[in-house]
Amino acid sequence: MRQIVIGAAQMGGIQKAETRAQVVARLLALLDDAAQAGCDLVVFPELCLTTFFPRWYSEDPAEIERWFEPDMPGPETRPVFESAAEKGIAISLGYAELTPDGHRFNTQIMTDQSGQIVGKYRKIHLPGHGAFDPERSFQHLEKHYFEPGDLGFPVFRNLDTWMGMLICNDRRWPEAYREMGLQGVELVCLGYNTPSANSQNASESADLRQFHSDLSVQAGAYQNSTWVVSVAKGGVEDGHHMIAGSVIVDPNGQIVARTKTEADELLVHACDMDATRFGKESVFDFKRHRRIEHYGRITRQTGVIHPDGSEG
Amino acid sequence: MRQIVIGAAQMGGIQKAETRAQVVARLLALLDDAAQAGCDLVVFPELCLTTFFPRWYSEDPAEIERWFEPDMPGPETRPVFESAAEKGIAISLGYAELTPDGHRFNTQIMTDQSGQIVGKYRKIHLPGHGAFDPERSFQHLEKHYFEPGDLGFPVFRNLDTWMGMLICNDRRWPEAYREMGLQGVELVCLGYNTPSANSQNASESADLRQFHSDLSVQAGAYQNSTWVVSVAKGGVEDGHHMIAGSVIVDPNGQIVARTKTEADELLVHACDMDATRFGKESVFDFKRHRRIEHYGRITRQTGVIHPDGSEG
Numbered sequence: 001m002r003q004i005v006i007g008a009a010q011m012g013g014i015q016k017a018e019t020r021a022q023v024v025a026r027l028l029a030l031l032d033d034a035a036q037a038g039c040d041l042v043v044f045p046e047l048c049l050t051t052f053f054p055r056w057y058s059e060d061p062a063e064i065e066r067w068f069e070p071d072m073p074g075p076e077t078r079p080v081f082e083s084a085a086e087k088g089i090a091i092s093l094g095y096a097e098l099t100p101d102g103h104r105f106n107t108q109i110m111t112d113q114s115g116q117i118v119g120k121y122r123k124i125h126l127p128g129h130g131a132f133d134p135e136r137s138f139q140h141l142e143k144h145y146f147e148p149g150d151l152g153f154p155v156f157r158n159l160d161t162w163m164g165m166l167i168c169n170d171r172r173w174p175e176a177y178r179e180m181g182l183q184g185v186e187l188v189c190l191g192y193n194t195p196s197a198n199s200q201n202a203s204e205s206a207d208l209r210q211f212h213s214d215l216s217v218q219a220g221a222y223q224n225s226t227w228v229v230s231v232a233k234g235g236v237e238d239g240h241h242m243i244a245g246s247v248i249v250d251p252n253g254q255i256v257a258r259t260k261t262e263a264d265e266l267l268v269h270a271c272d273m274d275a276t277r278f279g280k281e282s283v284f285d286f287k288r289h290r291r292i293e294h295y296g297r298i299t300r301q302t303g304v305i306h307p308d309g310s311e312g
Numbered sequence: 313m314r315q316i317v318i319g320a321a322q323m324g325g326i327q328k329a330e331t332r333a334q335v336v337a338r339l340l341a342l343l344d345d346a347a348q349a350g351c352d353l354v355v356f357p358e359l360c361l362t363t364f365f366p367r368w369y370s371e372d373p374a375e376i377e378r379w380f381e382p383d384m385p386g387p388e389t390r391p392v393f394e395s396a397a398e399k400g401i402a403i404s405l406g407y408a409e410l411t412p413d414g415h416r417f418n419t420q421i422m423t424d425q426s427g428q429i430v431g432k433y434r435k436i437h438l439p440g441h442g443a444f445d446p447e448r449s450f451q452h453l454e455k456h457y458f459e460p461g462d463l464g465f466p467v468f469r470n471l472d473t474w475m476g477m478l479i480c481n482d483r484r485w486p487e488a489y490r491e492m493g494l495q496g497v498e499l500v501c502l503g504y505n506t507p508s509a510n511s512q513n514a515s516e517s518a519d520l521r522q523f524h525s526d527l528s529v530q531a532g533a534y535q536n537s538t539w540v541v542s543v544a545k546g547g548v549e550d551g552h553h554m555i556a557g558s559v560i561v562d563p564n565g566q567i568v569a570r571t572k573t574e575a576d577e578l579l580v581h582a583c584d585m586d587a588t589r590f591g592k593e594s595v596f597d598f599k600r601h602r603r604i605e606h607y608g609r610i611t612r613q614t615g616v617i618h619p620d621g622s623e624g
Contacts, residue, residue, distance in 0.1 A: 124603050127595065152606050155619050162618060172595065174486030174535060175607045182609040184618045200594055208564060212534060215565050219531030222524060223486060252520060253527050280616070280624060282512055283439065283484065287615025287624070291436050294464050295487045297494040299611045303599025304592070306474060306496045307467050312592060312599070 002273035004159050004187070007039035007089075008229050010246040012263035013237035014051045020076040023049050026264055027080045027093075033266040035087040040113070040159055042084070042266075044093035045191030045233040045246075046106065046123075046168050049077065052193040052233070053096075054141045055240055057132045064145065068098035072109060072117070085115030090158060094167060094191045096145070097122070106146045108165045108191060112158055119156040122149030123167035125176065136199040138240065142169075155183035161273045168192035171230065172216045174223065175298065181224030182286065186276045188220065188228045196241045210245045214255065222253030225279025227271050235262035251276045314585040316471050316499070318539075319351035319401075322558040324547035324575035326363045332388040335361050338576055339392045339405075345578040347399040352425070352471055354396070354578075357503030357545040357558075358406035358418065358435075358480050361389065364505040364545070365408075366453045367552055369444045376457065380410035384421060384429070397427030402470060406479060406503045408457070409434070418458045420477045420503060424470055431468040434461030435479035437488065448511040450552065454481075467495035473585045480504035483542065484528045486535065487610065493536030494598065498588045500532065500540045508553045522557045526567065534565030537591025539583050547574040563588045 009030040014023055027044060034042045047053075053067045072095065073081045084091045090113045097107035106123035126148055128140030153176060155164045164180040164187075171190055180188060194213060196206035213230070221228040227250060234244025244262040247255045248269045257269040283289075304312020321342040326335055339356060346354045359365075365379045384407065385393045396403045402425045409419035418435035438460055440452030465488060467476045476492040476499075483502055492500060506525060508518035525542070533540040539562060546556025556574040559567045560581045569581040595601075616624020 124606055125601055127601065148603055149606075157619070169595075169601075172535060173602075174490065174531070175602070175610060178486065179607060179609050182613055182616055184616045184624045198594075201590060208566075212565065215527070215531055215534055219486070219527055219535075222527055223484060223531075253524065254520075278513060282510075283481075285615075289437055289439065289481075290485075290487070290614045291460055292611050292614050294436055294461075295491060295611045297491050298487060299604050299607050301494055302602045302604050303597075304494055304496045307469070312496045 002160055003270050004040045004161065004273060005038050005268065005270045006229055006248060007034040007037060007042040008231045008246045008248055008259070008267040009034065009042050009044045010231055010244060010259045010265045010267060011045055011048055011233045012235035013242065014233065016051050016238050020049060024076060024079055028083055030264060030266055031080070031083050031087060031089065034089055037266065037268045039089055039268060041090045043189045043191065043229050043231050044091065045231045046094035046108065046193050047096060048093050048191065048233060049095050051237045052242070054128065054145050055138050057139050057141060068096045068104060070098045072097070081111065081115045084111065088113045092165060092189045104146050105149060106142065106167055108167050110158060110163065110165060110189065118158050119154060119163060119165060120151065121154060121165040121167065122151050123170060124149040125170045125173050127169040137197065137202065138195070138199050140199055153179035155180050155185050162186045164188050166190040168194065171213065171220065174220065177220035177224050181226065185224065185226050186273045188226055190228065191231045191233070193233045194243050196243045206243055210243050213243065213245065214247060217247060217249050218253040218255065221249040221251060223284065225251040225276050225284045227251060227273070227276065251279050314472055315582050316352045316473065316585060317350050317580065317582045318541055318560060319346040319349060319354040320541050320543045320558045320560055320571070320579040321346065321354050321356045322543055322556060322571045322577045322579060323357055323360055323545045325549035325554065326545065328363050328550050332361060336388060336391055340395055342576060342578055343392070343395050343399065343401065346401055349578065349580045351401055351580060353402045353404070355501045355503065355541050355543050356403065356405040357543045358420065358505050359408060360405050360503065360545060361407050363549045364554070366440065366457050367450050369451050369453055380408045380416060382410045384409070393423065393427045396423065400425045404477060404501045416458050417461060418454065418479055420479050422470060422475065422477060422501065430470050431466060431475060431477060432463065433466060433477040433479065434463050435482060436461040437482045437485050439481040449509065449514065450507070450511050452511055465491035467492050467497050474498045476500050478502040480506065483525065483532065486532065489532035489536050493538065497536065497538050498585045500538055502540065503543045503545070505545045506555050508555045518555055522555050525555065525557065526559060529559060529561050530565040530567065533561040533563060535596065537563040537588050537596045539563060539585070539588065563591050
C-alpha cells in the first residue's frame, strides 16, 4: 500500500478586484486546513491566482500583464511554497505563465514535499477561440491569451508515485490521459474553470456540463487505471457563474469524494496508489491488448476526413 | 433532422445445446417486434448465433468448427436477412467468422434496408488470454479462438448516416472510437457478451462491471459527439451469468434508453443523427482543437514505458 492523503483545494470565484495578496491568503488558509487533515499533497485549480480572465477581450498589454506571472514562485506567491514546505505538503497549482522571452501559457506546476518544483505542464487543449466573437453570450478567448503547451504530457516521480497534470479542457481528450497512461501514470492532478453556461448554446444546463466533466474524468481514470483529482475554481466571478463539483476518482472510474459547496473547500481522501495495479495488469495491460497498427489516424490527421474524402 | 428509429435487440443467454434454427427463430421474433415498432435499424449483439464459447477451452477442430460461420448469410442465417429485407430494416449482427483460407475472427456485419451487406468489422481488441489459465475461475480464451481484426475501424454510409461498429471489449478503448470519430462517425453499433464476474478478481461486483461498460460507452459517445447503441447478450449461458443492461446513448453521452430484463428484449429509440452536429462543430471540432504533435506515444508504443525507461 502506497497511501497518499490528497487534498483537492477547490476555490470559489476570484473577483477582478481581488489582489494577489488576498488570493494568497485564501491559499494559505486552505493549506492550514490541509495540514490539520494530514494531507501529503494539495491540488489547487487552474488559474488559481486570478479570475478566469479569458472571458473578457483585451488587447491592452498592461491590462493583460496583470494576470500573468513572470516568476514561480514570485514575491507574492512565495509564502504559499514556504508554508507548504514547512508543513511537508507537496502542492500543485495553476497560473498564467509569462516566459522570459515573452510567451504566454496556461500552466500548472507541482512541488515535492520540500517545496521544490518537480513537474510542470502547459495546457495543450486550449478551448474556445482566438478573436472576439460577437455571436457568443460571453467570450472564451484562451486561444487569444495563450499558446498551446509545448511540453507534451510529462509524467514525473513524486511521493513514490508516477504523476502527471492536465488543465481543464484537456480532461475531455482521451489522448491526453493515454499519453500519460503510456508512461505508467498513477495519479493525474487537474484543475478547471468551467462556465456553467455554454456561450454558444443557451439550452445546455449546468447539470449537463457537470456530467460532461465527471464523465470525462471518470473515463480517463478507468481507461488508464489511474487516480484522478479534479479540482474546480467554481462559483461566481464578477457575475459569471462556473460549475464547482470537484471530485477524487479511483482507478475504477468511481467518484470516491465530491465537494459540497461552490466556495473555498478542501476535499480530502486517502488514496492507495497500489489500487492502480490490477487494472494495469489485466484489462488495461496495454502491451498485451493495444493494437497500434490500427490507430494511425490518431496521429496522422488532426480533423475529420469522411470516407468519401470530404472534410468534417 | 435525420431520424433513425433504432432497435437494440438484446438477447438472453444461448445455451450450448441450442441449434442455429432455434436461435434464428429468436432473431426473427425480435425482427417482428422491430417491424411493429417501426424500426429502421436493428442491432443484434456479439456472437448472437451461439453461446459465448471462449469461456471453454478446446483444441478439437470439430468442436471449434460448430461455433463458426463459413458464409454470411449461410443456409441457416439467410431467413434473418430475408425477413429484414422484406420489412425494410437494416440489421447488424455479430458472429464467429471462418474465412475461406482458414482464419477465424470475431465479426460484426451490417446490411442496408435491402439486405445487402454494407459494412463489416472484425474485433481488434481481443480480451483475455491465448492459453488455458488454471488460475482463473473460468476461461476467457478470445486470443485462442480468434485473430485480431485486420480491417481497421471502417466507417461507411447507411441510412444517410456515417456508421461504424465495435465489439465488446473494443468499447473500453478510446482509440477505437477516435479512429471512427476522425472519419466523422455519427452512429456506432456495438454488441457485447460480458461475464458478470471477473475471472481474476472475485470481489468485483456485477454492478461495477455494468458501470465500466456504461462509462466507456458514454465517454466514447460524448468525446466523439456520436450516437452509440450498445447491445448485450446477457443472462445465463450453461450456468455462466453475463450482464445485460443494453443502452442507447446520445451524442452528449447521456443514456436515453436502457433494457429492463436479461432476456430477449427489443429496446427502441428514435435518434436524430443531426444531434451529432453541435458537438462536432464546437468543443469536439477536432480540426481546431486536437494537437497531434503531442500524441506520438499513442501510435509509437504499445505498452507502458515509464520516464525512467522501465517497462510497465
